[in-house]
Amino acid sequence: MPSPLLILFRALAAALFHECLTSHAMSLELREIHKHFGPVRANDGITLTVEAGTLHGLLGENGAGKSTLMKVLSGFHSADSGEIVLDGKRIELASPDDAIAAGIGMLHQDPLVFLPFTVIDNFVLGSPGSWLLDRRQATDELAGLCERYGFNFDPDIPARLLTVGERQQLEIIRLLWLGARVLILDEPTTGISADQRAKLFATLKALAAEGMSVIFVSHKLEEVADLCQRVTVMTRGKVVGDAELPTPPERLVEMMFGQVLDTHERDDVPLGDSNLKFDSVRTASGLLSEEPISLDVKSGEVVGIAGMEGSGQDTFLRLCCGMRTPTKGTVSIAGNDLTDQHYREFLDAEVKFLPAGRLEEGLIEGLTVTEHFVLTDRDTNFVIDWDAARKRSEHLVDQYSIKGTEASTAESLSGGNQQRLLLAMLPAKLKVLLMEHPTRGLDIESADWVWEQLLARREDGTSIVFASADLDELLRYSDRILVFFSGRIIGELEAAATNVDEIGLLIGGRKAGAEGIPT
Amino acid sequence: MTRTRMTTVLLPILVVLGSMAVLLLLAGTNPWDPVRTIVEGSIGWPPFEGGSGRKVGDTFMLWVPIALASAGLIVTFNAGMWNIGIEGQIIMGAIAAAFVAREVSVSRPLLILLAILAGAAGGMLWGLLVGVLRTAGGVNEIFGGLGLDFVALSITTYLIIGPWARSGVASTSGTNPFPDDALLPSLGGSKLSPLAIAIAVVALLGVWMLFRGTLYGLKLKAVGRNRPSSFLMGIPTNRYLLGSFMICGALAGLAGTSQAIGFHHKLIPAISGNFGFLAILVVLLARFQPVWVAPISFFFAMIAVGSPGLSLRLDLHGSLGGVLQGVLVLSAMLGLGWAAYLARRRATAAAESSNE
Ligand SMILES: Nc1ncnc2c1ncn2[C@@H]1O[C@H](COP(=O)(O)OP(=O)(O)OP(=O)(O)O)[C@@H](O)[C@H]1O
Ligand SMILES: [Mg+2]
Numbered sequence: 033m034p035s036p037l038l039i040l041f042r043a044l045a046a047a048l049f050h051e052c053l054t055s056h057a058m059s060l061e062l063r064e065i066h067k068h069f070g071p072v073r074a075n076d077g078i079t080l081t082v083e084a085g086t087l088h089g090l091l092g093e094n095g096a097g098k099s100t101l102m103k104v105l106s107g108f109h110s111a112d113s114g115e116i117v118l119d120g121k122r123i124e125l126a127s128p129d130d131a132i133a134a135g136i137g138m139l140h141q142d143p144l145v146f147l148p149f150t151v152i153d154n155f156v157l158g159s160p161g162s163w164l165l166d167r168r169q170a171t172d173e174l175a176g177l178c179e180r181y182g183f184n185f186d187p188d189i190p191a192r193l194l195t196v197g198e199r200q201q202l203e204i205i206r207l208l209w210l211g212a213r214v215l216i217l218d219e220p221t222t223g224i225s226a227d228q229r230a231k232l233f234a235t236l237k238a239l240a241a242e243g244m245s246v247i248f249v250s251h252k253l254e255e256v257a258d259l260c261q262r263v264t265v266m267t268r269g270k271v272v273g274d275a276e277l278p279t280p281p282e283r284l285v286e287m288m289f290g291q292v293l294d295t296h297e298r299d300d301v302p303l304g305d306s307n308l309k310f311d312s313v314r315t316a317s318g319l320l321s322e323e324p325i326s327l328d329v330k331s332g333e334v335v336g337i338a339g340m341e342g343s344g345q346d347t348f349l350r351l352c353c354g355m356r357t358p359t360k361g362t363v364s365i366a367g368n369d370l371t372d373q374h375y376r377e378f379l380d381a382e383v384k385f386l387p388a389g390r391l392e393e394g395l396i397e398g399l400t401v402t403e404h405f406v407l408t409d410r411d412t413n414f415v416i417d418w419d420a421a422r423k424r425s426e427h428l429v430d431q432y433s434i435k436g437t438e439a440s441t442a443e444s445l446s447g448g449n450q451q452r453l454l455l456a457m458l459p460a461k462l463k464v465l466l467m468e469h470p471t472r473g474l475d476i477e478s479a480d481w482v483w484e485q486l487l488a489r490r491e492d493g494t495s496i497v498f499a500s501a502d503l504d505e506l507l508r509y510s511d512r513i514l515v516f517f518s519g520r521i522i523g524e525l526e527a528a529a530t531n532v533d534e535i536g537l538l539i540g541g542r543k544a545g546a547e548g549i550p551t
Numbered sequence: 552m553t554r555t556r557m558t559t560v561l562l563p564i565l566v567v568l569g570s571m572a573v574l575l576l577l578a579g580t581n582p583w584d585p586v587r588t589i590v591e592g593s594i595g596w597p598p599f600e601g602g603s604g605r606k607v608g609d610t611f612m613l614w615v616p617i618a619l620a621s622a623g624l625i626v627t628f629n630a631g632m633w634n635i636g637i638e639g640q641i642i643m644g645a646i647a648a649a650f651v652a653r654e655v656s657v658s659r660p661l662l663i664l665l666a667i668l669a670g671a672a673g674g675m676l677w678g679l680l681v682g683v684l685r686t687a688g689g690v691n692e693i694f695g696g697l698g699l700d701f702v703a704l705s706i707t708t709y710l711i712i713g714p715w716a717r718s719g720v721a722s723t724s725g726t727n728p729f730p731d732d733a734l735l736p737s738l739g740g741s742k743l744s745p746l747a748i749a750i751a752v753v754a755l756l757g758v759w760m761l762f763r764g765t766l767y768g769l770k771l772k773a774v775g776r777n778r779p780s781s782f783l784m785g786i787p788t789n790r791y792l793l794g795s796f797m798i799c800g801a802l803a804g805l806a807g808t809s810q811a812i813g814f815h816h817k818l819i820p821a822i823s824g825n826f827g828f829l830a831i832l833v834v835l836l837a838r839f840q841p842v843w844v845a846p847i848s849f850f851f852a853m854i855a856v857g858s859p860g861l862s863l864r865l866d867l868h869g870s871l872g873g874v875l876q877g878v879l880v881l882s883a884m885l886g887l888g889w890a891a892y893l894a895r896r897r898a899t900a901a902a903e904s905s906n907e
Binding site: 375376379385387392393394395396397398399403406407408412413414415416418457 | 764765766767769770772773776777779780781782783784785786787
């Protein structure tokens with residue numbers, strides 16, 4: 033039984049805490065921010081005001097300089113010139129610590145969570161106190177904040193058991209606990225489920241109502257329209273426009289790209305022979321172990337994969353490319369049985385897998401664009417002809433409109449341009465292309481362009497299998513959609529004959545009653 | 552650009568020299584005296600003129616194993632591996648070469664060729680073992696390497712007091728000298744062997760070429776920086792890791808060969824001279840650049856040859872050598888950190904000035 037004194041103390045602490053959160057709304061002003069990387073003007077004189085207690089959207093095409101600006105604001109980069117003014121006072125940010133001390137907290141796209149640590153350890157990590165931490169008190173405060181925002185964590189489980197969305201929630205309340213009153217979110221919705229997104233948005237709205245200023249970077253116009261009150265649009269390091277929301281989306285697109293885009297309609301390609309065939313495939317235990325999967329993907333076909341994160345899609349894609357070996361059943365590529373073969377044999381059979389982690393499982397930090405092309409070009413000789421390689425690389429940089437040069441290192445490219453590089457590295461001839469979130473982080477124009485390139489591959493008989501969290505993307509580009517739920521395929525739908533609602537229900541594990549979906 | 556690289560390499564060395572000078576001042580000596588003693592004791596004073604040919608030859612013959620081991624380590628470092636097992640690889644190279652020198656009797660050129668090949672093979676095998684432990688057994692290469700270093704050292708000691716013991720007395724001072732036919736041909740009056748030097752130079756050039764111009768080198772670099780990405784690109788990562796250990800092991804084995812049939816002319820327990828560990832320092836100071844390995848190795852070879860004169864010529868206590876080494880390593884790390892900091896600052900400054 034907690035003593036009455038403790039209860040009183042806690043109530044007092046909570047009241048004080050609430051006071052802190054609500055009383056200091058801050059307005060934020062950026063004046064003439066310049067940040068250049070060598071010849072690249074990532075931020076070229078940005079001036080921007082964020083009113084206290086508002087949700088402010090930041091839009092812009094890939095490489096526009098959004099992440100750079102946010103990193104300047106959160107102390108990760110120091111600006112070459114320009115001022116940051118908070119509540120009328122000019123502040124200097126030399127490090128993320130300074131920013132947090134000033135009340136500015138940034139949520140990175142991949143939340144910086146120490147995975148082996150427990151939730152509570154992650155929570156108290158980086159707290160500025162110079163005295164010993166009171167773990168009990170921290171646990172109580174964590175519980176208080178969770179209750180307040182409707183989150184639910186067990187403080188003692190390791191953080192790696194949290195989903196990406198939960199890691200974000202943990203990071204948000206940690207920043208709040210540290211006293212953040214300006215919250216920056218850089219593309220927070222790319223790796224999380226629709227449910228988690230809804231929850232995130234509700235939280236952000238609640239925070240804004242309490243006086244928090246939120247800057248929200250995204251490529252998705254609907255999200256910005258849903259969430260924000262104002263929006264600023266950036267292009268090539270400059271601000272090109274501001275708008276109060278709601279605003280017609282076409283206007284925003286025009287600001288971003290200088291024109292209204294017409295999206296390419298997908299045209300049908302006749303399907304050919306079987307390219308990827310599963311015959312009663314299952315794994316020994318865990319995901320995909322309950323029901324055997326049988327599936328036939330024809331050449332020229334596009335199969336979309338829907339489902340909540342961790343419902344078995346990863347395992348499925350890895351079974352398709354030999355990174356996992358099934359315990360039962362057979363996997364064939366273009367009629368050849370490759371069941372017990374490994375990734376390299378699948379690669380030789382023209383099967384290629386692009387996982388979601390761009391810098392973790394795709395590109396190599398420290399190597400240049402040209403070096404990446406050399407590594408993936410099948411025709412490179414033992415002694416590299418660097419002149420020829422550079423020429424070829426410049427050509428590809430141009431062809432795929434990668435913002436950067438042949439000598440840029442992978443990590444210096446913006447998120448969207450890293451994605452373009454990955455696509456430019458794909459072999460010319462492929463039987464099966466497997467992808468996780470192919471347009472994650474791409475702006476609308478780029479995403480459209482990427483799909484145009486991908487769909488063109490169907491003419492050569494390539495089959496595409498891709499997982500995405502974006503239901504519109506799934507519906508728009510797939511022939512067929514497989515919905516995964518808790519380790520099995522719960523539904524298989526013709527893309528032309530279904531809709532967002534039906535898929536949404538299936539993703540949640542419920543079947544739309546009378547439709548008679550095959551199981 | 553080249554200037555930047557110059558300072559990042561030179562700065563740590565200057566820090567090392569500076570801290571040694573301070574240490575010597577504290578010990579009550581004029582810092583210039585030991586420098587002069589070392590130079591005089593190795594390559595003579597004035598350099599290459601006043602000294603004895605024997606000492607100059609010794610200096611070059613210690614440069615050979617340090618440079619070879621460093622060349623090897625550049626390969627494993629690029630593959631992302633800390634090949635601490637290099638000491639064992641040097642020792643096994645020496646043992647293999649010693650075996651040929653002792654047990655095989657063929658014509659002289661053939662015998663030397665065989666000894667060199669055996670030395671390379673011995674080191675390569677020991678390197679491969681570290682690699683196999685790492686890739687197949689999941690044993691961290693640092694621990695595996697340390698273990699194998701110890702095993703190699705035990706084998707030498709066993710051979711020296713056991714099967715290869717000196718006739719009559721069994722002592723740890725080493726085996727009988729090898730037959731003359733098995734020794735590397737050297738210039739008159741010294742141990743200086745043009746063949747050994749040629750091998751070291753070729754090795755450094757080879758490693759430079761490997762990472763400058765070949766697909767194999769680029770793939771090794773890719774594996775070292777990001778194994779999952781490399782795997783997905785279709786690079787057989789384990790095979791490349793094993794390859795790096797084999798290349799490094801072979802070069803270390805050659806270093807051991809040079810020690811055995813080029814310098815000591817017999818097998819002794821301390822045959823490696825700790826040059827494997829020293830080479831780790833050399834490679835870090837040289838920033839993984841083969842061009843810089845050559846002079847830095849030479850600098851250390853000079854110290855190795857010239858420093859025994861310190862306690863004789865100057866009244867410095869013997870233990871100061873150990874202190875010196877410790878300070879050397881620490882200040883090298885400090886200097887490296889400082890250089891990295893300056894390089895970062897300079898990069899930012901360059902970015903800023905290019906705005907104007
Ligand atoms: N560390 C760096 N070194 C060199 N160039 C960089 C660095 N970081 C960013 N850039 C360059 O600055 C420009 C802006 O990048 P930034 O990451 O801010 O874009 P972004 O608007 O976030 O794009 P995306 O939507 O693709 O994430 C890009 O051209 C990028 O290549
Ligand atoms: Mg970005």
